[in-house]
Amino acid sequence: MTLLAAPAWSTSRWFNTPEGLTLDALRGRVVMLHAFQMLCPGCVSHGIPQAQRVASQFADAPVTVVGLHTVFEHHDVMGPDALAVFLHEYRVRFPVAVDQPGSGGDPLPVTMRAYGMRGTPTVVLIDAVGRVRQQAFGAYDDLKLGCDLGTLVAEALTARERPSETTRLSVSP
Amino acid sequence: MTLLAAPAWSTSRWFNTPEGLTLDALRGRVVMLHAFQMLCPGCVSHGIPQAQRVASQFADAPVTVVGLHTVFEHHDVMGPDALAVFLHEYRVRFPVAVDQPGSGGDPLPVTMRAYGMRGTPTVVLIDAVGRVRQQAFGAYDDLKLGCDLGTLVAEALTARERPSETTRLSVSP
Amino acid sequence: MTLLAAPAWSTSRWFNTPEGLTLDALRGRVVMLHAFQMLCPGCVSHGIPQAQRVASQFADAPVTVVGLHTVFEHHDVMGPDALAVFLHEYRVRFPVAVDQPGSGGDPLPVTMRAYGMRGTPTVVLIDAVGRVRQQAFGAYDDLKLGCDLGTLVAEALTARERPSETTRLSVSP
Amino acid sequence: MTLLAAPAWSTSRWFNTPEGLTLDALRGRVVMLHAFQMLCPGCVSHGIPQAQRVASQFADAPVTVVGLHTVFEHHDVMGPDALAVFLHEYRVRFPVAVDQPGSGGDPLPVTMRAYGMRGTPTVVLIDAVGRVRQQAFGAYDDLKLGCDLGTLVAEALTARERPSETTRLSVSP
Numbered sequence: 001m002t003l004l005a006a007p008a009w010s011t012s013r014w015f016n017t018p019e020g021l022t023l024d025a026l027r028g029r030v031v032m033l034h035a036f037q038m039l040c041p042g043c044v045s046h047g048i049p050q051a052q053r054v055a056s057q058f059a060d061a062p063v064t065v066v067g068l069h070t071v072f073e074h075h076d077v078m079g080p081d082a083l084a085v086f087l088h089e090y091r092v093r094f095p096v097a098v099d100q101p102g103s104g105g106d107p108l109p110v111t112m113r114a115y116g117m118r119g120t121p122t123v124v125l126i127d128a129v130g131r132v133r134q135q136a137f138g139a140y141d142d143l144k145l146g147c148d149l150g151t152l153v154a155e156a157l158t159a160r161e162r163p164s165e166t167t168r169l170s171v172s173p
Numbered sequence: 174m175t176l177l178a179a180p181a182w183s184t185s186r187w188f189n190t191p192e193g194l195t196l197d198a199l200r201g202r203v204v205m206l207h208a209f210q211m212l213c214p215g216c217v218s219h220g221i222p223q224a225q226r227v228a229s230q231f232a233d234a235p236v237t238v239v240g241l242h243t244v245f246e247h248h249d250v251m252g253p254d255a256l257a258v259f260l261h262e263y264r265v266r267f268p269v270a271v272d273q274p275g276s277g278g279d280p281l282p283v284t285m286r287a288y289g290m291r292g293t294p295t296v297v298l299i300d301a302v303g304r305v306r307q308q309a310f311g312a313y314d315d316l317k318l319g320c321d322l323g324t325l326v327a328e329a330l331t332a333r334e335r336p337s338e339t340t341r342l343s344v345s346p
Numbered sequence: 347m348t349l350l351a352a353p354a355w356s357t358s359r360w361f362n363t364p365e366g367l368t369l370d371a372l373r374g375r376v377v378m379l380h381a382f383q384m385l386c387p388g389c390v391s392h393g394i395p396q397a398q399r400v401a402s403q404f405a406d407a408p409v410t411v412v413g414l415h416t417v418f419e420h421h422d423v424m425g426p427d428a429l430a431v432f433l434h435e436y437r438v439r440f441p442v443a444v445d446q447p448g449s450g451g452d453p454l455p456v457t458m459r460a461y462g463m464r465g466t467p468t469v470v471l472i473d474a475v476g477r478v479r480q481q482a483f484g485a486y487d488d489l490k491l492g493c494d495l496g497t498l499v500a501e502a503l504t505a506r507e508r509p510s511e512t513t514r515l516s517v518s519p
Numbered sequence: 520m521t522l523l524a525a526p527a528w529s530t531s532r533w534f535n536t537p538e539g540l541t542l543d544a545l546r547g548r549v550v551m552l553h554a555f556q557m558l559c560p561g562c563v564s565h566g567i568p569q570a571q572r573v574a575s576q577f578a579d580a581p582v583t584v585v586g587l588h589t590v591f592e593h594h595d596v597m598g599p600d601a602l603a604v605f606l607h608e609y610r611v612r613f614p615v616a617v618d619q620p621g622s623g624g625d626p627l628p629v630t631m632r633a634y635g636m637r638g639t640p641t642v643v644l645i646d647a648v649g650r651v652r653q654q655a656f657g658a659y660d661d662l663k664l665g666c667d668l669g670t671l672v673a674e675a676l677t678a679r680e681r682p683s684e685t686t687r688l689s690v691s692p
Contacts, residue, residue, distance in 0.1 A: 039608050041608060042607065044563060045563075045564065053316055054316065058320075074604045076682035077596075077600050078604075081595065082558075082601065085558055085597075089559065141230070141315075142314075143226055143227065143230055143316075143318065144230060144319060145316065146315060146320040146321075146322075147230075147319040148324070149232075149319075149320055150319065150322065150325040155327060158327075218390075247431045249424075249427065251431075252423075254423055255428065258423050259385055262386065262387055330510050384541075403663060404666075487661075488660075488662045488665060489661045489665040490636070491662065492662040492666040492667075493665040493669035494665060494669060496665065496669025496670040497673045499666070499670065500669070500673035500674060502672045
């Protein structure tokens, strides 16, 4: 199985981070990219809270949660100012990028199109060497997401250390 | 870090399996041991449904879910006949053992005491080489449990195959 | 519309009350009769917690919650001793009666048959003059149950006081 | 107990209704006024879904659910165009009014101030003769809300009909 590198992110603005993040700079870490729209009910009720739980519970693991505001409809009422209020009111603390608006009248933003996303919410899991390992549209079960993250973290740590000894489980209840 | 082997299971009866299971026979697989009592509210509302979800979602992975009925109180109303009805009514399909009653008047059953469990529900995760890697009393978050299982499965597959290539995520949404 | 009087209760034992209750003695109060079996999953996950919420939230209203253990299957493992443990473990505080076992080999207990219940859980609402006003098998939505109780309480208070003034809402958030 | 009439509503725009509603025109019906802001998390997760359940379950009862968008912060990103998208995406079908913006620099809109609301979400229950009978800020339990609505509906029907016979429960499971 040969996997291509995950597409680079094209963004117009970042929140909750002093400077923008790139996949290259995150090499060595597992990345959970959470694509959402602030007025998408499934994102608000399921996706955002799940991303917040991951950011909190994997705080000590080599996992980075990144939000991506992929507005593909109702652009005029989901601009950056509205997003800023949304992130404040919902207490979203992880870094969030605004996806670069499509050019030439394309309603889909650039990164959303590059990843071939079908809608929001979409979660993309990118491994420590920068490849897309999972792309899930809609509800993503906690057990499954936890398992996928655990698998990728184990891979990342194995690659780093080639340990002969037993690794400690990265998360404990 | 050096870990001892998980204690063997002492059981008086099995349900949902033609013959009893042993840790030795499960070598090579990750084991989720779910210790419960049929009249323990936390077991019924949280532990049992979670174990059922794991059994279902990890059906294709090298993971075995085993229930252990560790009766340490109200022994007279939680005997094997009552347990059989409980398993039927709650549609529990994975193998379930009755923990061997303590001898000499010990209210704690044998396996429960051997693992040093503090009560029910308790989840014990045993890795593919037979060692206890996690023991959690009370609520065990789905994200954390999924991550821990994913980590142990990744270890098990690495040990089996020493693959040079990328493994497929074992669970997909 | 003419309604018959609710059938009297035939019981073999009571818990959580110094002496047994009767519909006659409860005249003037709205009665929520909750028929359940201790090993019925829908009763345990939905019915019992709902009855507990009603007992708590309507503590100051003329509403009495009564449990009725209507065992119609697996009689040998749901006897009074097992029920006593169940009520203790699940912290059920409202009065609970054991329905009188059917005679002549009838698997259905006497009160269950008298009310024509189809299974468990079943909620029966009896008004302040002793008539069945609602009988619901299965899940009973909180909003609907609240409305039905509110209606019957309003009726009861109107009959009592024939007030010319506005009544205070009996429950406030 | 003497109650004043509920303040009239001052609104700048209506959605989901051919023409604006007034309390006078709703005389004879129980009104559930749900004050919210589209970017208020408690409104989105709790208040709006609850108002939708009431609108659905009390469709045949003399109950009218009315939403009131009481923007008191972040006015620039919660204007009527954004609200229109919100109502569409969340499938809100009941009538919704935009509260009249405060004058003279008042951040609180007019109706919100007239009712003395403390924030969002707030539910106001107005009886069939136009008086405020309940005003609840924050989470409003389904059982309690159902009971309060049932009480007011019973009052309304009693006043209408002065029936000597038993009324049918307005909602059945």
